[in-house]
Amino acid sequence: MTPAMGAEPTTKTGLDVLVVGGGPAGSAAAYWLGERGHRVLVVEKKTFPREKTCGDGLTPRAVKQLVDMGLGDWLGGHQRMDGLRSIAHGVTLELAWPDHPEFPPYGYVVRRRELDAAVAERAGGAGATVWTGAEAVAPIVEDGVVRGARVLRKETGATEDVRARYLLVCDGSNSRFGRALGTA
Secondary structure (H helix, E strand, O other), X not given: OOHHHHOOOEEEEEEEEEEEOOOHHHHHHHHHHHHOOOOEEEEEOOOOOOOOOOOOEEOHHHHHHHHHOOOHHHHOOOEEEOEEEEEEOOEEEEEEOOOOOOOOOOEEEOOHHHHHHHHHHHHXXXXXXXXXXXXXXXXXXXXXXXXXXXXXXOOOOEEEEEEEEEEEEOOXXXXXXXXXXXXX
């Protein structure tokens, strides 16, 4: 244990939204909130770029969201896919993406380490603050209301109580933070 870990946490206030998890969901939410002038902080326990087990496929719905965030040209540098192919037990099944008036008829293959970094960078460009290497270790609950999170800054070992009007839990299906809240 470093000496800083035993110290009293500092407090960060004045935020509209605290986003726990800086993957595509958390960073995209931070982007849209930042675009609308909200004060947003994203805390992500890993540092970017990071490896993450993922199929790396983006559906047409995801492509539309990323294009709307200004990442269309960036996506164009990746492998485009015009449908899905599944091979199992000697049987191959190929499906085209369904026609939809709002979504493109294609997806992309993008490594998660690239996607996470690109979406987090867009969130920062929209005014959100993104802390990597910062883990939300415990919710701050007062009078039955979640007010924020205690955040461990891994580089220094210091903790900070971060308070916000709203909290988004976007740290994935194995969310320790969500389990602490009883939501995962």
